[in-house]
Every structure is written in C-alpha cells, then in structure tokens.
Amino acid sequence: MKLQFFILSLVCIWNSVFAQMDSISVEKNSVTFHNWQANSIDASIFVFDKTDRIPIHGNFYKAENDLVFIPQFPLLQTRNYVFVFEQFKKDFSLPRENSELPKVTAIFPSANKLPENLLRMYIQFSQPMKTIGNLENIKLIDENGKEVKGAIFNNVHELWDASQTQLTIIFDPARVKTGLIANETLGRALTPNKTFTLVIDNLEDIYGEKLEKPYMKAFSVFSADTIAPDTTIWKIEIPVIESMKPLKLHFFDTVDKMSLQTRIQIFNAENKLIRGKMQIENQEKTWSFIPEKTWKKGTYFITVNSRLADPSGNNLNGLFDHEIGSLKNDREGEIVRLKFLIK
C-alpha cells in the first residue's frame, strides 16, 4: 500500500506545475515577474485582459531570475490584467499616475460679467481628461433653469490642449455673428442684462473617473463687445533696472487667455528673446512678465501678434464681426512692436 501512495503522490507532483514569484513590476511597455521560479519551461503562459478575456499579444523572456513580458502594444491604466501559467494566476494592473477624482480648477474668462457676443471659454481640469463625447455634458442654463440649446458649438473635434487638461468651448459662431442664419433665426445664445450658468458635469478623466461634482460658473451678460483690443491704450509698467521686478502690461479690458499665453514676447535691442515667466492677473486685464535674469539698461520691444484677441474674437486687426474692407491690414497676424526703455 505504501508504494501505491508513493506512486500516486509522484503522479500528482509530476502533473502539477509548480510556480512562484516575489513581486511584479508593471510598466506600460514591460511587466517583470521578479524571482520567477517554475518547474516547467514548457507550459502555457498567457496574459489576458481580465474583464474581456482578450489575449494580450507579446513576448516572454527570462532575464536572470526574472520573467519579463513585453506587450506588443502598451498596457492601459484603465484595464485589469491576469497572468496565467497553467493553474498559477496572478492579477496585475498598470498603476495610475493619479487616483484622485478629476476637478475643474478654473474657467476663463474669469470675470463674472461677460459680453453677449462671447466667442470662447476655456475650462481647466486637475488632470488629463478623455477628449471625446464631452460637449453633451457642458450646458448653458438660463435664469429660469432652462437649458439654452445649441449655444455651444458642437464641433466634431473637441479642442483640447496637448496635456488634455484644458478644453476650449466655442459659442456657436453662426449665432454670435450678426447676419448669419442662426443669428437671425435663433439670436445670440446670451442676452444682455440676464444671468446664465455654465454647468460642467459627468466629464470623465482618462481612467473613466467622473468629475468629483458638477461645476457651475454663473455670470451676468452685458451688451456686445464691439471694441477691438488696441495697443495704443495699453499701459506699460516698466520695471526698475537691475531688478527682477515684473514688466506689466495693463489692457483695461479682458484679453483672451490663450492669446496672452501665446501672442506676446519680449525682445532686447539685439532682437534676442528675453526668457522668463509670465502671469495673467486682474481677470485677464493684466499680463506680467518676470525675467530669468535681471533687467539691464537698454531698449526693449514687446512684440504682439495682431491675432491677439479678446474673448469675443475681436483682435488687434479688427472686429470678429466686421464690415468688408474694415480690417487694419489685409493680412492677419502682423506683428505690432511696442518699445520701452530701462534706464
């Protein structure tokens, strides 16, 4: 009898594939099973998507004591995976860079009084968001709590920045501009002397997590802004020589946030770009610039691309909604140079 038990145990051991490991390191393009030990190198070995049971294509290889899996395509942080070696199974997933629920951190223009011909708003989020299917979840609500339909331009391509943390929304330009059908039939979405609320809800981050809570921006509306930004009325606050004090530009009217971030540069007399940090203050009515090195004595130029616009799309070259032939220059994007001296 003893012999029989011995033989049967031997059979069991022979048939069971033995495997163990210490830990798993998961990266987008490789999974390392540390200190991998197995009594068979001949057994079936797989990685699956755990929920959908989709086989994850890739290659396994031994690296000293480790077993390494190189997937054909990068692993996703949204999925759970399972490593299968005969009876041995181990779940793993690609760690998320951020486990907090996404938040709206800012909405531009930041003022709570906005013109009826407002063209563009920017919504900033605390972390990267999904870039499709969001516009249905951003609504304009009137004073009576009713949704103003068709106010926000439902573009096929949503306008995200490269980090996927800033979404541009456009108020349907066909309604904003006078003379177009939508403007004639529906009118502008925003009406002067009324209050509106922009509601942002249910948007998802790249992991599929929804916004922590609905976000609202209430604002009152004044009549159309038909004054284009004009550099001749800007005030330049000149910093003191040999200081790191900011150079400030006061516009006396709100300028588009992306324009402020991308359309102004500082050069010295030798036409060398001055490096530094820029800040937007005073509800986008002031732009300040702190140089990397102290200001030296000399002549400087502030260059402004004439595409610099206000939130209604009026730019240095003329109004968004303009008569034919009324633009200052046939070509948009000419550079305006403002001189200042540090002495």
Next chain:
Amino acid sequence: MKTIKNLSIILLAVLCMYSCKAQQNVMKKGASSEALVTTNSLQTLLPGASVMTFGPNNVLFVGDSKAGVIYAIETQAKVLKDPISFNLKGVDRIIAKKLGVSTSDLIFNDMQIHPVSQEAYIAVQRGFAPDAPAVIVAVSPADSNVRLIDLSKKTQVQVKNIRTDAFEIYKRPSSRLNITDIDYHDGYIYVAGLTNGEFASTLRKIAYPFSNKQETVSGIEMYHAVHLQKETRAPIRTMAFEEINGESTLIAAYTCTPLVSIPTSEIKEGNHVKAKTIAELGYGNTPIDMITFTAQEQDGSFDKKLLIINKERSASLISLKDFAEANKGKGLEGFSMGPEGVKIFPVPMSGTMQVAEQNQMMLTTLQRNIDSGSVDLLSELKGAYFRLSNFDSEYEFPDYKYTEGGKVWKDFHNMVKPMEGFPELIKEK
C-alpha cells in the same frame, strides 16, 4: 497477485502522466499561436492619426494633430478590381481584440479606401491618455481580414505656425492645431484645421515630396463674404478639389456651414483670397466629411457628385453640374434661411462617421449603429445611399407580390441582397 496490482497501478500512473503531459502540450500548441505572438518588427504605432488621404503612388498621408505632423506612408497593396462589398458589423470588436483592448478604449478618427486594393484604411487611437498612440488598420473587402499597417517606410513634415517653439522657451502651454481635413492636389497637401486658441481662417499648403525648405509651407489667409457684406474669420472644416467650369477649384465647407468655392490658383502665400459662397448647408449642423465621385444616374448617364456627411443633418448630395452652374454667378449674398444656393438632395446616411468612394458601384461607410452601439464597416450602392437590410419593409412579407410596375424594384432588391450578405433572400424572378 499483490505484485500484479502494484504493477497495474504503476502502469496506470505512467499512462496518466503521459496522457496529462500530452494534453498539456496540445493545449500549449493550440493556444500559443494566440498568446505567444512574436512581437513583429513592423512599426505600427504613430503618436496620433487624426485625418488621412491617399496621394500619388498609393502614398497615404496622415495628419497628426497631437504631434502637428503630416506623415507620408508608403503602402503595399494587391489589386482588387471586383466590386466586393463590406458587410462587417462590429469591426470595432475585431480591431479591439487585435490591439488587446476593449472597444470602449478605441477612438475612430478617419477611414479612407486604398485606390488599388479597395481596402478600408481606418485610423484608430488606442486609449485616452495624452500619449495614447494611434494605429492604422486595413480591412480587405475580399476576406474581411484586419491587418495592421506597417508604418516604417514614411517621411514626415512638421506643420508650421503651430507656434510651439516660442512657448517651450517660456514653458507655456501652446496652442494646438486640430487638423480637420487634409487633401492632396497637384504636388501639394492642403491642411485645414482649427486651433484651440483662436478662430482663424488659415489653410496650410505643403509641397510633397516634403522638402526642408520652410518657404514651401505657406500660411494662407482667406475670408468669405457672408450676408450683409460682413466678413468672418472662420476655419474650413472639410474640403475637396475638383475641376469646375474648366478651372481647378477648392470646394470647402466651413464650420458654420457655408459651402464655398475658391480657385486653386489663388491659394498662395500672402494672397487675400475671397471665397464665393455657393450654398448654405443649414445652421445647427457640423459637416464631418466631404467626397466627390462619379455615379450612374437612373437613365444610365454618369454624373459627378459632391457628398457631404453632416453630424446633425442628413447627408447632402449635390450634382457638380449644379455646383458649376451656381459658381458662374456671384454666389449667395443676401440673407438666407438655408439650405439653399444650389440643389441639395438629402440622403439618409445618419450615423455615418466616415465615407469614402470604394469602386465604380459603391461607397464605403464607417457607421455607428444606433441600436447596438457597434461600429460597422458597410458598403452602400451609389445612387441608393442606404442599405436595404437596415429596414423591415413590406417587400419582405411572405405574401408580398411585386406589381407589374414594381419589377424594377424587385430587380434592384435582388441585386442588393447578396451585396449586403443576404443571398438567401433573393426572390424568384
């Protein structure tokens, strides 16, 4: 006796061991082809793939909004001349499995038909993260096989004026160009797009083959006269090149729906181009895609068509003869309720995400099925612009009899049914 018993147990054990190991080996062989795929040396990933178009010598141009780059990819293809239709429902599931993800992790960006092989080239983003890559898959109508396109043989060019350089110095977030359409015409790639920072009417023109000379990439300003003599700064959404009244012409649909014509010769750097508004496609709508193709009319004659797929409205079909006639005039100037300006025939292609001409008989569509939510790759007959199998019609009732005058419909239905994958439903002649 005891020895025999022990021997039989040993024999049983050995047999058991052998059979188990044999089974494991079978399992391994059976499954390994799926799980242990050797990572192929093909380069199949792009940083992004937003829009595509085929150019000369079967080169595939891909516009990547993420990197602000246009790629020119050499493609290999076998000639397919027969008009074989696509009937691939749930192509999203097949692609997802191929890429090791769920269908909810895919973003379908564009679809074009290879001019030689009739394969559908589909640009797909895999995942949602800012660095999520894109792949191009090709699906053949002959066998519905889905393969990943080798992207190793390619040239590329950075689209100028995206203004990334200066901002890196300042560490500022840069504005980004969303490339909404690209087209190849007579040695140039034309790039239309919309930035997240402003509403500008800039069309970019890039010489191909790509050269290092920066001058070859020119920014083109244009405007279109709209009602009440006002101008607008507006970006082109989708476009196509055609010869209209003997002149090479860019036909463009704007985001706020005017359909305009611009002589190609006027699209030069520094030129202030005045576009002629030919039609108003109707407000509250976004044009998605635009193609031109030749279709046979019911009387047997051939006519060149312009088809515009819309996001909110039914697709707009326009005869280029009518377009050319309208182009002779001053264009649409007064206040218009739209759609008007040129005869627009609405066709029932809602749910269509992308459309391309497949062959002389068919268009290929990438459609989102409203009921199942799946993405389907389906061919539609030119002239019909719908799929018979999408409808439950009285024609399919067992007791339905075609009338004498309805014979033409019977012939049409019998022709379409096998094309849509239902040869068994053909009714006797």
